Structure formats: structure tokens, C-alpha cells
Amino acid sequence: VADARISNIQKSTDKAMSYTLIRNSNRNELENLVHYVDTSIQTELATIRQINEIASxxxxxxxxxxxxxxxxxxEGVLTYDVIDYIKEIINMHHIYLKGLAFNFMCFNAIAPTEEDVKLINQFITSIEEVMHMQFDVISGGNSSMLLQMLYNDLGKINELRIGETLFRG
Structure with a gap:
């Protein structure tokens, strides 16, 4: 289950559930993040370092x-900085880099295209080859990616963050 608010995750009593926080955390939430959240989407190296320290x-x-x-x-790491980020993250003993996440139509009204899907897959393949690793999760976007999912092979993209579209259409 994914949520944008750690307070909602904290309310759950089902310990068998796995939780993902889908927005960046503020400093005051990092302790709770380590305690209640299995996976989080992160951008800032300073925050990832703090999470590593708390988890340790x-x-x-x-x-x-x-x-x-x-x-x-x-938001997000610029594509030309991703390898440098990964090199640092994979050396953190209490952080596991599960994968990469991408966003569409949160700030700009530019919908994902078939070309985006192709380029994202090329980008992921390149990163995996250079770093000699394979990601578990490629979170390829939000509800705006649904049309691509319906009509195109998403390749390595194996997760979409679908929110209220699930209920409202």
C-alpha cells in the first residue's frame, strides 16, 4: 500500500502490510519513516544519508x-547525476536501492508518450549495465501513464502509482 502521508501509515494495525511513502519526507518524519515504512521515494542525498544513519x-x-x-x-535527480547518486547509495549499509521512480504531469501538463516509455527503458538498461545491477522496481509514473499501459508494452516499468483514478476513472 502506498500513501503520501506517514500519519495514515502509522494508523494501520496490519503488520503484514508493506507500506511505501510516495512523497519526500521532512526531517521530523525520518524516525517514523524507518519504523513504519518499508520503502520510500527519495530525491535528496542528504535525506538518504539521514535515513541510513537512523536505520543504522x-x-x-x-x-x-x-x-x-x-x-x-x-522533483528528482537529473538524469546525468543518477549514476553518482547510485554509487553513493549502494555503499550505504542500511539503505537498499530497490529501484527508480519517474513522474509525469505533476507540475507540467506533458503526458507520457510511447517515446517516453522507450527512452525510460533505454535509460534503465544503460544504468543497469554501467552499474552491473538490476532494479527490482521501476515505478514508471502515476495515473497519467495508464493509457501507455493499455496500448504499449511498458518494458521494465513494473509499477505505476495510481491514486484516485482507481476509484474515479
Whole structure:
């Protein structure tokens, strides 16, 4: 289950559930993030370092998806910085880089295209080859990616963050 508010995740009593926080955390939430959230989407290296430090205090491991800025200009690591980020993250003992995340239509009204899907897959393949690793999760976007999912093979993209579209259409 994914949520944008850690307070909602904290209310759950079902310990068998796995939770993902789909927005960046503020400093005051990082302790709770390590305790209640299995995976979070992160952008800032300073925040990832803090999560690593907090998780080390509890001998825990926290999963992250690294947000990549792709056309939206809202948030994320610039594509040419991704390898440097990954090199640092994979050396953190209490962080597991589970994969990458992408956004569409949060800030800019530019819908994802078939070309975006192709380029994202090429980008992921290149990163995996250079880093000699394979990502578990490629969170390829939000509800705006649904049309691409219906009509195109998403390739390595194996997760979409679908919110109220699930209920409202």
C-alpha cells in the first residue's frame, strides 16, 4: 500500500502490510519513516544519508526508490547525476536501492508518450549495465501513464502509482 502521508501509515494495525511513502519526507518524519515504512521515494542525498544513519541506530534496512526527473521538472535527480547518486547509495549499509521512480504531469501538463516509455527503458538498461545491477522496481509514473499501459508494452516499468483514478476513472 502506498500513501503520501506517514500519519495514515502509522494508523494501520496490519503488520503484514508493506507500506511505501510516495512523497519526500521532512526531517521530523525520518524516525517514523524507518519504523513504519518499508520503502520510500527519495530525491535528496542528504535525506538518504539521514535515513541510513537512523536505520543504522536500529540495525534496520530501509528500501528506497530514487526519483528521476523526467520531463516533469517537479522533483528528482537529473538524469546525468543518477549514476553518482547510485554509487553513493549502494555503499550505504542500511539503505537498499530497490529501484527508480519517474513522474509525469505533476507540475507540467506533458503526458507520457510511447517515446517516453522507450527512452525510460533505454535509460534503465544503460544504468543497469554501467552499474552491473538490476532494479527490482521501476515505478514508471502515476495515473497519467495508464493509457501507455493499455496500448504499449511498458518494458521494465513494473509499477505505476495510481491514486484516485482507481476509484474515479
Amino acid at each position: 541506530n536500529y540495525d534496520a534496512k530501509h528500501n528506497i526508490l530514487l526519483m528521476v526527473d523526467w520531463k516533469d521538472a517537479r
